[in-house]
Amino acid sequence: MITMQELAREDAQLVEEVLGGNPLSFQLLIERYQDRIFALARHYTKSAVEVEDIVQDTFLKTYRRLETFQRQSSFSTWLYRIAVNTALDFLKRTGRSPVTAVEDPELTASPVRAQAGSGVTVAAPDAALRREEIARITQEVLDELPEIFRTVLVLREFEDLSYQEMAEVLGISIGTVESRLFRARARFKDAMIRLHPEFAAPD
């Protein structure tokens, strides 16, 4: 099994070859990461065409900026950063971003109804629910969240990024990652209870 260090070394080697003008090496880099970037992009739109546009633009931007890639950092983290920014740009350009600069959810009070001690919490998914049904409900609730909260939950829960990696991808401190995740989970809980009261459970 390939280790993280070997993966990073191979990435660095492929990057050098791409910068040397080898299109096949770039194709290999894309093949290595395309599944993860497609999976990430589909959290931002349900349209398969738009998902493909986001992923394609992510890799085209990656190629154009490859000379600025700092070799000491991880290529995958750098790629994630471009992918997240491309997806968020896409939301803004299509007018689908629920958060504007003047309505920064970090600065506004988060809902406290579903937080600890409020008397209501979220039950675990029913064992009888099929995987597709759990995925549909989770995505429906995620879609309700402002994109900065959706992004931290996606990066943490689906992409399994560490706090350090998330901080690098989002360009924020680890402390901000922690507080944003805390708020995101509170919002998720709140939206779940609002959209699916059948999953509310007494505290």
Place this chain on the structure above:
Amino acid sequence: MTTACDDARALVPSYLDGELSEAQASPLRAHLLDCPACREEAKQGKTLKRWFEFEPAPVSVPAGFAARVARRAFAGDPGLLVPEPPAVRQRRPLLPFLLLATAVAAALLFVLAVAIQRENLPRSNRLDATGPRPPWLSRPAAQVEPAPAPAVRPR
């Protein structure tokens, strides 16, 4: 809730995310064993995470995607979603600049007109001539060259 509980609850999310070192996690685990309220808090966090613990649907990447994108990248394709380059951005409209320039010119003309008007006003309310003589009138009379007397032709 004690201070120990406050500290423990602040660490619970990082603990559930696997972000704590063993040195941090060990005392937290001990506290959770002793404290039912904090244990319940951790249980709720764990329950919420179960909504994300499903096997995601397989990703369907279009056939030949990587080769196509690599080809386009090397051909200089900037992509669909890139912002418009500055060169093709709409130029700033001329009208606001013209209005501003006209307003500034009008203000300058007004100031100039007021200054000229003030210059023409008398400098004193007194009408007598006892004030200081202006320099062009204080030239001594002796220095004034007399006009040559007309020559008298003898008869």
